[in-house]
Structures are given as structure tokens and as C-alpha cells.
Amino acid sequence: MTAADAAAHAALDVHPVAIPLQPLFPHAGLPRGQWVGVSAPSLMLALLARPSQDGAWCAVVGVDGLGLAAAQESGVALERLVVIPRPGPRWPDVLAALIDAFDIVAIRTPSAVSVGIARRLQARVRQRRGVVVLLDAVERAVDGIAVDLRIVEEHWEGIGAGAGSLRARRVRVAAQTRGTPRHGRPVTLWLPDPAVAIAADEHGRSATASPASSTLRAV
Amino acid sequence: MRRVLALWCPDWSVVAADVVVARPVVVRAADTVVACSEAARAFGIRTGMRRREAQARCPNVTIIEHNPDRDARAFARVLDAVDALVPDVATDGVGWLLLDIRGPSRRMGGEWAVILRLRQAVDAAIAEVADCPVVDVGGVGGPPASRIGVADGWYAAVCAARFASAERIVAPGEQAAFLAPLPVHALSDSLGDGQDLIELLNRLGVATLGALAALPRRTVADRFGTHGRLAHQLARGEVDEPLRLRIPDEPLECVLELDPPLDRVDAVAFAAREVAERFLALLSRRLLLASVVAIETETAHVEQQVRHWRSLNGFTAAALVDRLRWQLDGWLHTSSAADRPTAPITNVRFHAVEVLHGGQQLTVADSMHRQDRQVAQTLTRLQGMLGSTAVLVGVLSDGRDPASWVTAVPWNAATPSSVRTDSTTPWPGRLPRPAPTILPRPPLAARLVDPDAVPVQVSGRGELSAAPARLQIGDRPWCSVDRWAGPWPADERWWESSGRRRARMQVVIDSGAGLLLTVESGRWHVEAFYD
Numbered sequence: 071m072t073a074a075d076a077a078a079h080a081a082l083d084v085h086p087v088a089i090p091l092q093p094l095f096p097h098a099g100l101p102r103g104q105w106v107g108v109s110a111p112s113l114m115l116a117l118l119a120r121p122s123q124d125g126a127w128c129a130v131v132g133v134d135g136l137g138l139a140a141a142q143e144s145g146v147a148l149e150r151l152v153v154i155p156r157p158g159p160r161w162p163d164v165l166a167a168l169i170d171a172f173d174i175v176a177i178r179t180p181s182a183v184s185v186g187i188a189r190r191l192q193a194r195v196r197q198r199r200g201v202v203v204l205l206d207a208v209e210r211a212v213d214g215i216a217v218d219l220r221i222v223e224e225h226w227e228g229i230g231a232g233a234g235s236l237r238a239r240r241v242r243v244a245a246q247t248r249g250t251p252r253h254g255r256p257v258t259l260w261l262p263d264p265a266v267a268i269a270a271d272e273h274g275r276s277a278t279a280s281p282a283s284s285t286l287r288a289v
Numbered sequence: 290m291r292r293v294l295a296l297w298c299p300d301w302s303v304v305a306a307d308v309v310v311a312r313p314v315v316v317r318a319a320d321t322v323v324a325c326s327e328a329a330r331a332f333g334i335r336t337g338m339r340r341r342e343a344q345a346r347c348p349n350v351t352i353i354e355h356n357p358d359r360d361a362r363a364f365a366r367v368l369d370a371v372d373a374l375v376p377d378v379a380t381d382g383v384g385w386l387l388l389d390i391r392g393p394s395r396r397m398g399g400e401w402a403v404i405l406r407l408r409q410a411v412d413a414a415i416a417e418v419a420d421c422p423v424v425d426v427g428g429v430g431g432p433p434a435s436r437i438g439v440a441d442g443w444y445a446a447v448c449a450a451r452f453a454s455a456e457r458i459v460a461p462g463e464q465a466a467f468l469a470p471l472p473v474h475a476l477s478d479s480l481g482d483g484q485d486l487i488e489l490l491n492r493l494g495v496a497t498l499g500a501l502a503a504l505p506r507r508t509v510a511d512r513f514g515t516h517g518r519l520a521h522q523l524a525r526g527e528v529d530e531p532l533r534l535r536i537p538d539e540p541l542e543c544v545l546e547l548d549p550p551l552d553r554v555d556a557v558a559f560a561a562r563e564v565a566e567r568f569l570a571l572l573s574r575r576l577l578l579a580s581v582v583a584i585e586t587e588t589a590h591v592e593q594q595v596r597h598w599r600s601l602n603g604f605t606a607a608a609l610v611d612r613l614r615w616q617l618d619g620w621l622h623t624s625s626a627a628d629r630p631t632a633p634i635t636n637v638r639f640h641a642v643e644v645l646h647g648g649q650q651l652t653v654a655d656s657m658h659r660q661d662r663q664v665a666q667t668l669t670r671l672q673g674m675l676g677s678t679a680v681l682v683g684v685l686s687d688g689r690d691p692a693s694w695v696t697a698v699p700w701n702a703a704t705p706s707s708v709r710t711d712s713t714t715p716w717p718g719r720l721p722r723p724a725p726t727i728l729p730r731p732p733l734a735a736r737l738v739d740p741d742a743v744p745v746q747v748s749g750r751g752e753l754s755a756a757p758a759r760l761q762i763g764d765r766p767w768c769s770v771d772r773w774a775g776p777w778p779a780d781e782r783w784w785e786s787s788g789r790r791r792a793r794m795q796v797v798i799d800s801g802a803g804l805l806l807t808v809e810s811g812r813w814h815v816e817a818f819y820d
Contacts, residue, residue: 232756
């Protein structure tokens with residue numbers, strides 16, 4: 071196999087993410103069979119946008135009060151998204167069932183993950199070639215996270231001292247990839263993109279009709 | 290082993306139209322160029338272009354409307370010419386012919402002999418349709434001559450006809466080697482709506498069919514679904530694999546008997562619609578997809594006509610009825626008067642000649658349905674475990690609260706009537722976009738104070754008592770408020786004294802986080818986080 075073939079092969083094994091997020095991943099997308107960590111719901115939604123538009127089934131578990139309007143503005147295809155806000159004490163069973171059928175399962179675990187459960191779930195994800203996105207994994211019981219993304223800096227635009235409104239946020243996202251000791255160079259991007267607010271200004275409610283139009287841009 | 294001959298009449302939509310083929314001509318469907326003449330190509334015009342761009346490249350280009358019926362009617366002349374030489378020709382009806390060449394090549398003395406006889410007959414028919422002698426590849430003086438490819442499988446034969454010169458025989462066993470250097474773009478005709486896949490392959494650096502063929506089958510199927518799997522099989526030149534063609538073991542057919550017999554094409558086509566649907570249902574019950582359908586028609590004088598119609602993606606009822614119409618039109622206008630029907634039509638028979646097994650060659654939609662079914666089963670199981678309202682999906686709706694821009698409804702529940710899909714209603718008090726990502730239920734109690742630690746109030750006229758300086762959520766530590774916006778009235782009836790007075794503010798706290806606050810009767814809450 072040549073180097074180009076190997077690269078193509080590796081690229082086949084991911085769910086490609088929106089272009090501005092691609093530099094955060096070794097192969098420009100969510101690696102199949104792996105766990106990915108994120109520090110914020112907005113980042114999680116941004117990761118789901120492109121795969122769901124490409125037809126991947128996505129589930130979000132344990133994120134109570136998730137703003138579906140924000141999901142839609144982030145570009146997530148609502149017809150491919152299922153949310154289970156309160157999975158209850160049997161959440162490992164819920165997660166296991168979802169891993170079997172869904173392409174991507176995002177979860178904020180309601181309780182600490184025991185080492186045994188983590189190992190069992192990881193084996194399942196590997197076998198089913200799914201992706202688990204772990205939101206706010208405070209205690210790192212799951213030590214097998216392939217890529218861990220966190221927002222290290224955020225700045226809201228459009229709001230002043232008693233003026234304007236929150237319109238767009240510039241964030242710096244750092245990625246730590248398993249096997250590499252240090253964080254890679256942080257990527258700066260809009261999250262959410264000012265286009266969301268602008269589109270709403272120009273078209274009013276019509277912005278809701280085309281989720282794909284809300285794109286993510288690098289800064 | 291099969292040997293398949295593919296014959297292509299290039300630019301057929303141009304040839305079939307009543308225009309001077311030697312001139313720059315484009316055929317448009319809606320605003321897109323779907324075919325063009327060689328003379329137009331010399332100006333840089335290509336199919337897929339917008340009409341305006343074509344006109345910019347050649348201002349006096351002749352533009353004609355695409356008309357599949359016209360293309361099919363003219364192509365019937367070519368089919369007649371071929372029928373006289375070889376039996377059982379399958380066609381897409383508008384430019385392509387496919388046939389198994391083994392029998393004819395034994396009879397006529399080799400593959401080259403078949404090619405020569407076919408070419409002569411077809412080129413004569415093309416010249417007759419265009420009223421002008423044919424010219425060879427790249428010539429502009431008349432309609433392009435037919436191109437012919439022969440290979441072990443239909444796909445390599447089609448590629449040989451399209452990408453080689455006037456004719457090309459790919460020797461037995463060599464089609465994989467023939468296909469390998471072709472660009473992946475060569476898949477575009479055979480995959481229907483596979484354009485996305487081709488672009489993706491190009492982006493991934495998989496530029497040739499050979500590179501695609503070298504990828505592991507399993508990986509390709511996982512990553513690209515059924516489209517990808519089919520493309521992979523085509524690229525490998527797997528002889529029977531691409532279509533898994535097989536002759537059905539049982540007769541798969543549906544017959545329409547017309548009583549009284551009908552003498553108008555549109556009337557027959559209308560009557561046949563229901564039978565076409567019945568025929569497709571018969572196939573789908575057996576999980577089959579017809580790739581070649583024979584349509585047989587018979588008159589009251591027992592004159593018969595059969596034509597084989599081929600489609601890689603299977604047929605819809607409407608497509609079958611179109612083929613029937615084309616076929617009857619062609620029969621009525623056939624060049625030799627002796628071959629024309631002399632009585633009304635009494636019978637129409639749809640007969641599956643070759644079928645694809647659904648288990649092996651699913652359409653993309655089918656393969657998606659399989660996962661959809663699995664998803665549905667899982668969600669049903671989870672609803673049993675957690676309660677039916679625990680599993681939610683989002684439905685677009687309307688409302689001024691961030692929570693109600695999109696409504697979460699239980700999966701599989703009917704859309705509740707309260708969900709408004711009409712998005713034109715003005716909603717006073719609507720918050721500007723973007724929408725917050727987390728809306729805690731219930732909202733979190735909070736305290737907002739000014740620099741002197743005096744609670745911030747909002748007056749009846751919607752004014753702040755002082756600039757906010759610090760915020761405490763629940764009993765968490767105080768944080769400072771860096772910037773804020775608002776307040777905005779959160780209720781329609783803000784201006785009425787009887788109304789519930791509620792106002793909203795957005796704040797950015799020292800951590801950089803954005804929050805949505807509400808105040809009602811002097812009490813503050815965190816309604817949402819923009820996290």
C-alpha cells in the first residue's frame with residue numbers, strides 16, 4: 071500500500087466534520103470505533119453537524135435542556151438527531167443500545183464511569199465502528215479518549231455595556247490526541263458563526279428553514 | 290463467460306432534434322445544458338453548464354428544449370436497424386444499446402464482423418435521422434458516428450464505447466486492466482446520482498478506478514454505503530458481480546388485456562399504468578429489482594412487437610409506461626410500412642428478463658432503510674425501558690421562548706397540533722439569534738447586583754435601576770458581569786399593567802461565558818447558557 075492509499079484508507083474510517091474543525095483531528099473527522107471528548111455543548115453540536123447532514127444517525131444522551139434550536143442553527147440535521155435528556159441510572163444500558171444502532175452517540179454521563187463499564191462500552195464502540203462523544207468528562211475514568219477538544223478561550227461579539235446582543239463567539243479550541251504528550255496548536259473559529267445572526271437579520275424566521283445554510287467558519 | 294457489446298450514439302439529443310447538427314447546438318433542461326453538439330464543444334461548452342454560460346461562450350448558439358419523447362422516437366429508427374441484425378437488444382431508449390454478442394459473433398464470424406455490420410446499419414440510421422452523413426469522432430460536419438465497445442461485462446463495454454476511439458474490443462479477462470487507468474469520473478453515468486461520491490473520491494485522492502478497486506471491499510462498503518459498493522464492483526470489473534444478473538426462475542410478468550382494443554398510444558399508456566405498478570409490486574415482494582424488462586405488445590391481428598428496456602437503477606411505474614409509449618410510437622412510425630401494426634392493441638405484457646437480487650444489490654435508499662429500521666427498533670426498546678416521553682426528536686416550530694423555536698416531541702408521536710409550522714407569525718419579544726445551547730429546567734435562581742451590591746431592578750418602562758456588576762447563580766460563588774445587553778420585555782403584554790411582567794437580559798461574565806437572564810417581580814433566574 072502506498073502512502074496515498076494509506077491516507078485514503080484512514081480517511082475512510084472517519085465521519086468527516088465541518089471544514090474549520092478538521093485540523094483538530096488526525097484524519098479530518100470523528101474516528102470510527104473511538105471516543106472523543108468535548109468541553110462544551112456548542113462544540114458537541116458543531117461536531118454532529120456535518121455527519122448528520124451526511125446521513126449519520128446521532129443521539130445526545132444525558133444533556134438535560136439541550137437547545138434544539140441551537141442544534142438546528144449549528145447545522146445539525148434534526149431528522150437525524152434523537153435526544154434522551156434523562157437516561158436514568160441504567161444509562162450504560164441505554165448507551166450500549168444506542169451504540170448498536172447509531173453512528174454517533176454524544177453523552178454527558180450522569181454518574182462516574184466505572185473502569186469495568188468503560189472497558190465494556192469501549193469494546194462495543196470499537197466493534198460497532200461507532201463514535202462516542204463524551205461531554206464534560208470531568209473525572210477521566212475513560213482513559214481511552216482518542217481526541218479531547220476543549221475551548222481554552224472564548225470571546226463574545228456584538229454585546230457591550232448595555233448595548234447590542236450576543237451575536238457570535240470567537241473560540242480557541244485545543245485538541246489533545248492520544249499518544250501525543252502536548253496539546254496541538256489551538257484552532258480559532260466562530261462558534262456560533264456570525265452568519266447565524268446575520269441570516270436571521272436578513273431573512274427573519276426563514277433562517278430556520280435551511281439548517282445547512284448555517285456553516286461553521288474558521289476565523 | 291458473457292461477452293457484452295455496448296453501442297453508443299453520442300449527442301443523441303442533438304441528433305434527434307430538428308436542427309443542423311454541424312452548428313453549435315445545446316439542449317437544455319430547465320437552465321442546464323444536458324447535451325451539446327461537437328461544434329458547441331469547440332467553443333468550450335460542456336454538459337452541466339448553465340445556459341447563460343453556454344451563451345457567453347458562443348453567443349449565436351442554437352438552444353433547444355430537452356424532449357425525451359423526441360429522443361426516444363428518433364432512437365426507435367436505430368433500434369429498428371439493429372433488430373434486423375441481432376435479437377434481444379437491450380436499450381435505455383435514448384442513445385445506448387447493449388447486447389450479448391456471443392450468438393451473433395458465432396453466426397457472423399467473429400466480434401469484429403458484428404461490430405462492422407452493426408456500425409454500418411446504425412450509422413446509416415443516424416444519418417437518416419439527422420438528414421446528414423455521419424462524421425468520425427471529433428468531426429463537426431455532421432452527426433457523430435456510433436461508438437462501440439466489447440468486453441466481458443456491461444460496464445467495461447460501456448466504458449470502452451465511451452472512452453476509447455470509434456471501437457474497442459477488450460480481450461476476455463482483461464477488463465480490470467482496461468478499467469484501472471480510467472478516472473473515477475467514468476462512474477458518473479453508471480451511478481445515477483453518484484456525483485457526490487465521485488467528488489469525495491477525488492478529494493480523498495482516489496483518482497482512478499484502479500485506485501478505487503485496490504481499496505478493501507469492506508471498508509468501501511462501510512464508508513460509502515451501497516453506492517460505494519456498486520462503484521467498487523464496477524471498478525474491479527467483476528464480471529457478474531456488478532449486476533448479479535440472473536434469469537428469473539419463474540416467469541415474472543403481468544399482462545394487460547385491452548377490451549375493447551385501443552388504437553391510441555396515450556390511451557394504451559394510461560391503461561397500462563396500473564399493470565406497471567402491479568408488475569413492480571410483484572418484483573418487490575420477491576425483493577427483486579428488474580434491470581431488463583421486456584415489453585411485448587400485440588394487436589388484434591396478432592402482430593407482435595417486443596423491446597428490451599434496461600436500467601441500472603430499476604424502473605418506476607412511470608418509467609415503464611414511458612418506455613411503452615416510446616415503443617408504440619416507434620412501431621407506428623417504423624420505416625417499413627410492412628412492419629407497422631394494422632389493428633388496435635389488444636395486449637401489453639411486462640416481463641422481467643433480468644433481475645437483480647435485492648439482497649445483493651440494494652438501492653441506496655434500501656440500505657438506509659435498513660439502518661433506519663434498526664434505529665427504530667432501538668428507540669422503541671428504549672421507550673419501553675425509560676417511558677415514551679424520554680426519547681425525543683426536534684420539530685421546527687414557532688414561539689418567542691428559546692425553548693420553543695424547535696419543539697422536542699416524543700419520538701414516533703404524531704406532531705402535536707400546538708406546533709406551528711407557519712413561520713411568518715411575528716412574535717414580539719423574540720430573542721435575537723443565535724439560540725442558547727442549554728436551557729436548564731427549571732431556570733436557576735440567581736441574584737444580580739450593581740457595584741454597590743444593591744439588587745438590580747427593572748422598572749415598568751423597562752429600564753434598569755443600575756448597571757449590573759455581579760451575578761450569583763444559586764449558591765455558587767459570585768462572578769463579575771463584564772458586559773450586558775437588554776433588558777427586553779419578554780411578554781407580549783408588557784405594556785399592559787395587568788400583564789405578567791417579565792424581562793430578559795444577556796450577560797457575559799468574567800469567565801467569558803454568555804448567559805440569558807430573566808427577571809420577574811424582582812427575582813432573577815438564569816434561563817439559558819450560550820455554552
